[in-house]
Amino acid sequence: MATARVRQILSQVLDQHRDGTTLPGVLCELCARQLLVTGVGLALFTDAGHEGVVAATDQTAMTLEELQFTSGEGPCVDASRGGRPVLQPDLATTAPRRWPGFASGAAEAGIAAVFAFPLQVGWVRVGVLDLYRDTTGSLDGEDLTEALAFADAALALLLDLQELTPSAQDMHPNLADPVGRRPEIHQATGMIAVQAAVGLAEALVLLRARAFGSGRTVAEIAREVVNRTLRFDNGDEQT
Amino acid sequence: MTTDIDREQRLAATFVELADTLVAEFDIIDFAHTLIDRSVELLHADAAGLMLADQRGELRVLASTTEETRLLELFQLQNDEGPCLDCYTFGEPVVNIDLAEAEDRWPNFCAATTDLGFRSVHALPLRLRDELIGAMNLFCAHHSTLSEHDLALGQALADVATIVLLQERFVTHHEILAEQLQGALNSRVLIEQAKGIYAERAGITVDEAFTRIRTHSRNTTQPLSAVATGVIDGSISTSALTPADPTAVRSRH
Numbered sequence: 428m429a430t431a432r433v434r435q436i437l438s439q440v441l442d443q444h445r446d447g448t449t450l451p452g453v454l455c456e457l458c459a460r461q462l463l464v465t466g467v468g469l470a471l472f473t474d475a476g477h478e479g480v481v482a483a484t485d486q487t488a489m490t491l492e493e494l495q496f497t498s499g500e501g502p503c504v505d506a507s508r509g510g511r512p513v514l515q516p517d518l519a520t521t522a523p524r525r526w527p528g529f530a531s532g533a534a535e536a537g538i539a540a541v542f543a544f545p546l547q548v549g550w551v552r553v554g555v556l557d558l559y560r561d562t563t564g565s566l567d568g569e570d571l572t573e574a575l576a577f578a579d580a581a582l583a584l585l586l587d588l589q590e591l592t593p594s595a596q597d598m599h600p601n602l603a604d605p606v607g608r609r610p611e612i613h614q615a616t617g618m619i620a621v622q623a624a625v626g627l628a629e630a631l632v633l634l635r636a637r638a639f640g641s642g643r644t645v646a647e648i649a650r651e652v653v654n655r656t657l658r659f660d661n662g663d664e665q666t
Numbered sequence: 667m668t669t670d671i672d673r674e675q676r677l678a679a680t681f682v683e684l685a686d687t688l689v690a691e692f693d694i695i696d697f698a699h700t701l702i703d704r705s706v707e708l709l710h711a712d713a714a715g716l717m718l719a720d721q722r723g724e725l726r727v728l729a730s731t732t733e734e735t736r737l738l739e740l741f742q743l744q745n746d747e748g749p750c751l752d753c754y755t756f757g758e759p760v761v762n763i764d765l766a767e768a769e770d771r772w773p774n775f776c777a778a779t780t781d782l783g784f785r786s787v788h789a790l791p792l793r794l795r796d797e798l799i800g801a802m803n804l805f806c807a808h809h810s811t812l813s814e815h816d817l818a819l820g821q822a823l824a825d826v827a828t829i830v831l832l833q834e835r836f837v838t839h840h841e842i843l844a845e846q847l848q849g850a851l852n853s854r855v856l857i858e859q860a861k862g863i864y865a866e867r868a869g870i871t872v873d874e875a876f877t878r879i880r881t882h883s884r885n886t887t888q889p890l891s892a893v894a895t896g897v898i899d900g901s902i903s904t905s906a907l908t909p910a911d912p913t914a915v916r917s918r919h
Contacts, residue, residue: 511849514841549855617862
């Protein structure tokens with residue numbers, strides 16, 4: 428099962444988390460080791476664009492993020508904007524044409540390949556997970572599946588860091604599927620956004636928090652919302 | 667024989683219509699809906715869906731002829747058992763399945779499908795050379811047997827879907843495959859979110875919300891994803907999607 432691997436990654440992240448490290452930082456380290464890439468970075472992206480770096484395994488990974496932050500272009504920027512991965516196994520041949528402002532800086536930093544995975548649930552944009560290599564080369568099919576699992580784990584982590592409770596330490600295993608294979612989850616997210624007069628990102632967090640709080644699955648709660656047996660009205664509801 | 671000629675004409679029209687959707691900024695979900703709508707007509711089925719592998723180990727619906735929740739569940743169910751899973755796993759068509767005779771093979775799938783009034787099913791692989799990316803699933807309310815001619819036609823439609831989804835006739839890098847598939851699946855999620863928002867604002871079911879979003883997309887010739895985005899960001903008002911009251915003025919904001 429897809430979510431089993433995501434859950435495993437999240438529990439490893441929680442296990443290895445110590446004072447002085449951050450959860451996103453540990454996730455990036457694990458991802459870099461697991462996928463045999465040189466480094467990994469995690470940046471926040473919203474509709475407004477690049478919102479800053481959350482974690483980076485090394486200085487080059489940090490440079491990769493900063494280059495894109497300052498030039499406003501690059502693989503992660505496109506990944507977030509396009510809502511799909513941007514996989515560049517050989518930057519030297521593709522980057523100068525596509526991202527002239529980013530390409531030279533990346534080459535100087537010794538970045539030869541970048542694989543950017545958007546952390547996204549439909550409209551909801553949270554960030555981008557960037558893997559880089561100092562040599563050219565593709566991710567094979569298994570690597571890709573693994574990278575997508577790390578991206579799902581990073582998404583779950585960032586969504587849950589947005590709320591005060593539950594703390595990530597006792598994250599419910601059912602929350603390990605942020606993408607949500609069931610359409611009701613996304614339909615319910617839309618309905619909750621209207622009911623509680625919040626954005627879709629916050630609606631998704633509310634839905635996940637309710638599942639956590641009641642010890643039930645996100646899909647179960649979502650189904651009740653879609654069937655209109657459960658509502659998420661806020662105090663002063665508007666009509 | 668007139669029916670054959672009739673069908674040839676409709677087939678030609680279908681390919682023209684599909685080609686017509688392939689403009690520069692084409693919408694993958696729109697294309698998928700057009701393709702399965704026409705597949706249902708040409709192959710005398712009653713419902714159909716396009717399933718894509720999400721590269722995490724699951725099959726997910728990209729488009730289906732009706733968005734009735736119970737039909738969507740039939741697709742979801744096939745992550746455990748069913749013709750789509752077998753078709754995707756082995757890369758071969760699984761067709762002319764009489765549900766009454768398949769109960770041992772897929773007990774849960776058969777029960778749920780029969781419950782919805784279907785009697786036979788077909789599944790055709792979406793395959794590009796060695797790479798399997800999903801399957802097209804057809805449901806029939808009658809006993810349906812696809813002839814060799816039908817099968818070739820169905821597979822041609824599935825092949826068109828594959829080529830367009832990958833946007834490249836010769837995908838050599840699985841990176842491109844991953845970019846396209848993940849992008850398509852994310853568009854699908856966006857539409858589900860828009861269904862929820864509109865259903866809640868208009869006080870209707872999510873199934874009805876989809877019908878209205880799609881009707882609006884057709885009437886205004888905007889891509890489905892654009893209408894979904896408009897519903898989410900509020901640039902398309904709830905009243906704009908409300909079915910026209912014959913006495914009402916044509917447009918209002």
